[in-house]
Amino acid sequence: MRSFAYHQPNAIPEAVSLLAEQPESRPLAGGMTLIPTLKQRLAAPAALVDLAGLPDIKGCSNGNAVVTIGAMTTHAEVASSPLVKSQIPALAALASVIGDPAVRDRGTIGGSVANNDPAADYPAGVLGLGATIVTSAREIAAENFFFGLFETALKPNEIITAIRFPVPLSAGYAKFKAPASRYAVVGVFVAKTATGVRVAVTGAGSGVFRVPQMERALAEAFDPTAIAAIKIDAEGLTSDIHADAGYRAHLVTVMAKRAVATALGAA
Amino acid sequence: MQISFTLNAKPVTLDVEPATLVTELLREHLNLTGTHIGCDTSQCGACVVHLDGLAVKSCTLLAPALQGKSLVTIEGLQGAPGSNQLHPMQEAFRQHHGLQCGFCTPGMVMSAIALAHAKAALTEAEVRRGLEGNICRCTGYQNIVLAVMAGTAAMHGAGSGE
Ligand SMILES: Cc1cc2nc3c(=O)[nH]c(=O)nc-3n(C[C@H](O)[C@H](O)[C@H](O)COP(=O)(O)OP(=O)(O)OC[C@H]3O[C@@H](n4cnc5c(N)ncnc54)[C@H](O)[C@@H]3O)c2cc1C
Ligand code: FES
Ligand code: FES
Numbered sequence: 007m008r009s010f011a012y013h014q015p016n017a018i019p020e021a022v023s024l025l026a027e028q029p030e031s032r033p034l035a036g037g038m039t040l041i042p043t044l045k046q047r048l049a050a051p052a053a054l055v056d057l058a059g060l061p062d063i064k065g066c067s068n069g070n071a072v073v074t075i076g077a078m079t080t081h082a083e084v085a086s087s088p089l090v091k092s093q094i095p096a097l098a099a100l101a102s103v104i105g106d107p108a109v110r111d112r113g114t115i116g117g118s119v120a121n122n123d124p125a126a127d128y129p130a131g132v133l134g135l136g137a138t139i140v141t142s143a144r145e146i147a148a149e150n151f152f153f154g155l156f157e158t159a160l161k162p163n164e165i166i167t168a169i170r171f172p173v174p175l176s177a178g179y180a181k182f183k184a185p186a187s188r189y190a191v192v193g194v195f196v197a198k199t200a201t202g203v204r205v206a207v208t209g210a211g212s213g214v215f216r217v218p219q220m221e222r223a224l225a226e227a228f229d230p231t232a233i234a235a236i237k238i239d240a241e242g243l244t245s246d247i248h249a250d251a252g253y254r255a256h257l258v259t260v261m262a263k264r265a266v267a268t269a270l271g272a273a
Numbered sequence: 274m275q276i277s278f279t280l281n282a283k284p285v286t287l288d289v290e291p292a293t294l295v296t297e298l299l300r301e302h303l304n305l306t307g308t309h310i311g312c313d314t315s316q317c318g319a320c321v322v323h324l325d326g327l328a329v330k331s332c333t334l335l336a337p338a339l340q341g342k343s344l345v346t347i348e349g350l351q352g353a354p355g356s357n358q359l360h361p362m363q364e365a366f367r368q369h370h371g372l373q374c375g376f377c378t379p380g381m382v383m384s385a386i387a388l389a390h391a392k393a394a395l396t397e398a399e400v401r402r403g404l405e406g407n408i409c410r411c412t413g414y415q416n417i418v419l420a421v422m423a424g425t426a427a428m429h430g431a432g433s434g435e
Contacts, residue, residue, distance in 0.1 A: 011291065054291070
């Protein structure tokens, strides 16, 4: 690991100006992605701005049928939050299957969403629930946030402070995990809301995406059988040591059916 | 930079480079070599320690994160306070032959104790899921699972801790 300067600001504007002053600096959250990257020298930032000391960006709250989760809330905290478990149980369930217990004790929702790993779990929940990403500068709809393969709408000196999730009527998440890392080979988040159904897929391609065909079928009949015959085009999906594109395409339908079944069970 | 924290119940203050991993700090600077390093990818769990009671991977933790916190390593475990006895979880690993080469054991024991603190009665399935982040290349896990279940029962029965 190369050496770097370390800052622990205790106000958001201070964190933003530290990032702006030093273009080669990076925010540090749980470090579960960033620290392995530093260790392997895939990144060598001149400075780290640790977000751990910032007030008000940790914890879960609700109001007006929206659950707000602070960016520095860990996966373990979301998984065990009585509020999230009662309002959006599928989101608590998603957090509970990220990595392993030690990863969940440190890794954060803000870090996961900012990182936008194509196989990460949270992007499916964020897009599937139609969440809003709140940053130090603005609010960004999930639709306009994820650009595929580790790319997002975030500017270099912009910090995610919270994610706002509208509470759905019901929702479910199912993932086929890679056995060693537990990242998603394919993960599907399905949400039934007052205005329709949303289906978001992670792991299958270069970034999280929706499946309009399934959304239409589920809006007519919210049941696993409604999408059983829908086949996803393998063209453009990922092929790697875990699965080829054809198998991933098949898994999208299987996981979507399981997610719907879970949503029905939890409704 | 200077950091102050509690290490195995004793206060310490140190000068560290910010780019120091806690594994490196423990093993190279403090001679506490019980915490092992088994991988470069944050996946094996040989390095698990307790930070304010939570099981975390010390290979994926920077020294500055220790500021003001309490860190417990495998060396900090004991049975009755002040005694030379093994912690009940360590004793259970011994009784149930929960190790072969022992490389994974410090991390296994630290993860197991965190699991046992979170829940008094653990099912076999909960133990297996709770140890997903700890890899063992020797035992095949059977005896580790037995040890963790027995150790959990002993911790809650005998009422002793770290
Ligand atoms: C063994 C292992 C298994 C894992 N398994 C899974 C899995 O199954 N599913 C899954 O989804 N993930 C998995 N992860 C990743 C884990 O969820 C990470 O916690 C997450 O991707 C990054 O969150 P972090 O808080 O650790 O962020 P960090 O590593 O600290 O940061 C990641 C990136 O985001 C930036 N960043 C962090 N916070 C913010 C913020 N608030 N605003 C702007 N930018 C920010 C950082 O600068 C950095 O570029 C795994 C990780 C490990 C080590
Ligand atoms: S050394 Fe392998 S997880 Fe820390
Ligand atoms: S006892 Fe050898 S790795 Fe677990």
